[in-house]
Amino acid sequence: MVDQQNIKNIVRDFVQKNFIFDTSTVVTDDESLLGTGVIDSTGVLELIGYLEDKFQLTFEDSELVSENFDSILKITAFLQKKLEK
């Protein structure tokens, strides 16, 4: 069983440090990262690059859609699914 909280912390930490910068601004777990402009289109690739390195995974182009990457919650769920495969 993959530890969901641990994954979420890793994702949150990366988003916070690389896209929000200001530690006093907190993004909620279900806030849309693309919709609110926290992450732009190449930012998603940056995030995916990080996640691939960190979790030793590879994503298909077809998986790089907003349903999988739009919020910390969605990213965590998607990662969990991939890691459990």
Add this chain to the structure above:
Amino acid sequence: MCGIAGIVNISDRRESPTIELLQSMIGAIRYRGPDEYGLYRDNYAGLVHARLSIIDIQTGQQPMSNEDHTLWIVFNGEIFNFIELKAELQKLGHHFQTHSDTEIILHAFESWGVDCFSRFNGQWALALWNSQTHTLLLSRDRIGVRPLYICENNGKVIFGSEIKAIFADPSVTRAINPQGLDQTFTYWASIAPVTVFKGIEELPPASFRLYGPNGQKKEKLYWSPSYSEAPRSWEHTSSFPTLVDATKLLREKLEQATRLRMLRSDVPVGSYLSGGLDSSIIAQLGRQAKEGRFETFSIRFDDPEFDETKYQRMMAATLDSSHREIIVSRKDIAQVFPDVIRHTERPILRTAPAPLFLLSKAVREAGIKAVLTGEGADEMLAGYDIFREAKIRQFWSHQPISKVRPLLFDRIYPYLVRSPQRARGMAFEFWKKGFERAGSPGFSHGPRWQTTSSLKKFLSKDLLSSIEKNPSPSALDNLPAAFNQWDSLAQAQYLEITTLLSTYLISSQGDRMLMAHSVEGRFPFLDADVMEFCNRLPAEYKLAFLEEKRILKKVADGLIPESIIHRKKQPYRAPDAVSFLSQDGPEYIQELFSDRKLKTNGVLNPQAVRGLYDKCISKRDRVHESGLFSNTDNMAFIGILSTQLVVQQFIETPESSHETRIQFKTFIDCTQNSSPEH
């Protein structure tokens, strides 16, 4: 900082080098140490020294010996932790006559043998001659800040801080080494022990070489950049401090490294200011290390494309330093370029050393003998685009068919977004090369080496066939055993240090340009403790996916203006081919690119060179346009020009007579029939 040279008989033949020859050798590199000269000679060896007095001006003369006069040293450089080592050696019963770091080396060697080198924190090239056992030991610092060349010639070992000192011996043959050019036109420079001259070796950084009586020879590396193993899984918890703690530790180490380089000097130490993050941090730490006047120096460019005046002045104002600027034009670069190559003693592919040659002149004219610079930060903390490029290429190589992955290049090269679709596609194709080797050593540097290798088409057919028969050693030969266990960033860093920092940046663009005007460079980022610490940092502290030098930006917080911390990194460059092509360009260009000249020396391919020359000349009316020449054409032009200058200055028409009227302040002649003089 100094120059050293010497000749030792390893055949055990009693033959003392003449004083005239030793004078001529040190005379050839006298600018490395114009303050005073020293000579030691016995029946088998001769050592000479040119001194730039920085530490222990009264009693630090060389050659220096141990107490019983059996061990003699000539030394170029600084051992920054000499005071700490002295205390340690005193506890072991050693007594000291001087306050110099040179004497520490003698005693450290007596106590610890060759293990002493790993205890030194400094920058050095040295020769130790044991007149009893007839053993010569040569050694260089970890990164190779200080140069040392060797020629084994007819039972003799001839060595010198620069190749000129060796060539001062008329018995040494002067010829181009095809392997050296092969490496230059692959890696940007020859890699030690290879040089561009046949029979001349460069002692590799972080190594020592021992010559015993009757031709015994032993060489060993005492250090190599080494990194932590890559984490095996995402659940692996690092034992390393948090980023906040690591930032604090790095700052302390940089403070200490800078303090050592500011205070361990009996003359004032200034600082270079490029306008970037690295030199700004170092200058500020230097400023804080010592009260009083602080001198800073910057290069400004006529060409706005290369100029960083705004940030340099901002930093100088923050430091409240006495700031000097030189303005460098294309014409200046063209004018000094032959002198620059006389000092680099190798071909180069960029003109970037030329403005630094002019800057050290200004430093010296200001009465300063030593400067701090930010060199090394980009290699130790992942500042270069090549690291980011490699990261994206690796990411893309997971799914080579992906159409979206290469879009990440827009992140590091924003100009791509504005480029025509076709140009963008070409750029992506370029970075896609070598994907089949993803994960293997050299993947990070593949595109650079491949682009540079395309310049070999300008080499003559004879030279190319010689290279084919006898290829040069690859940068990927002899990698450390643990290389494959390191993460990909660490692998790329290792290659960047061994192929570019040691060979070009710290040499052609560093020591050689500084010492041309008798100025010593001091590099806190290349401090032994700082390097060890940086190499143990987790990759993401250095390159946070695509953000370079993340931890260093945190160190900079509060030290330097925010706009310098967050400005886009501007690589240090100077105008290349355009510097030489205007209507009133230097006369030597036509001569060096002439068919006659090219055919006589046989190093380059006259037809190919002529083609490039004509292409460049045809654009001469548009030299005001930026981006007129491609990166490859620029490198080719400068590479060809500097190769021709090397051939002309070192092989065809070598300086006929060096200054032979050197007056030795220290003169110790122990040859038979001579009584020692002190």
